[in-house]
Amino acid sequence: MNLISKLSSAIVFSIVMPVMAFAHGHGHLEISHSWIKASLPGSKMTGGFVTITNKSKHDDHLIAAYSDIAKKTELHTMVMDDGVMKMRAVEGGWAIPTGATLELAPGGNHIMFIGLTGAVVEGDMQTITMEFKHAGKIEQMFMVKKAGEKKMQHGHDMTNADANSEMSHSH
Numbered sequence: 054m055n056l057i058s059k060l061s062s063a064i065v066f067s068i069v070m071p072v073m074a075f076a077h078g079h080g081h082l083e084i085s086h087s088w089i090k091a092s093l094p095g096s097k098m099t100g101g102f103v104t105i106t107n108k109s110k111h112d113d114h115l116i117a118a119y120s121d122i123a124k125k126t127e128l129h130t131m132v133m134d135d136g137v138m139k140m141r142a143v144e145g146g147w148a149i150p151t152g153a154t155l156e157l158a159p160g161g162n163h164i165m166f167i168g169l170t171g172a173v174v175e176g177d178m179q180t181i182t183m184e185f186k187h188a189g190k191i192e193q194m195f196m197v198k199k200a201g202e203k204k205m206q207h208g209h210d211m212t213n214a215d216a217n218s219e220m221s222h223s224h
């Protein structure tokens with residue numbers, strides 16, 4: 054190997070390393086598809102979604118989420134109650150065993166932002182902190198995307214519920 058190729062591989066190495074450190078950081082939790090639904094006009098709440106794969110050797114657990122965009126940030130699930138789809142806060146969050154993937158998606162589990170301090174606008178990036186039992190607190194950028202075509206209440210897709218049924222919080 055001549056000096057030039059030694060130098061260039063050293064340069065490549067120094068460029069690649071920080072990227073790898075970033076990808077493998079966070080205690081080997083791989084976080085992707087993090088996004089928040091743009092808030093509807095006049096709405097004071099919206100939902101956030103993320104996919105987390107546990108690539109570490111330790112079982113982990115998403116126990117809480119925090120943000121500056123709302124007075125309260127909660128972990129929510131959807132439950133059927135008397136034929137009506139309702140959102141409910143999940144005490145203690147969700148386990149993510151080693152090798153498992155936790156998917157928060159419209160119509161199911163989600164991060165709930167209640168009492169928005171301002172409009173959540175499409176195209177913005179918001180920093181959300183997620184707290185894990187093992188990996189600790191992780192800050193993640195969430196891209197704000199437009200809500201879908203479906204009829205929305207509280208910024209949620211109502212995939213299983215009657216469009217005429219009322220969605221309510223059990224807070």
Ligand SMILES: [Cu+2]
Pocket residue numbers: 100129130140141163164165
């Ligand atoms: Cu909710």
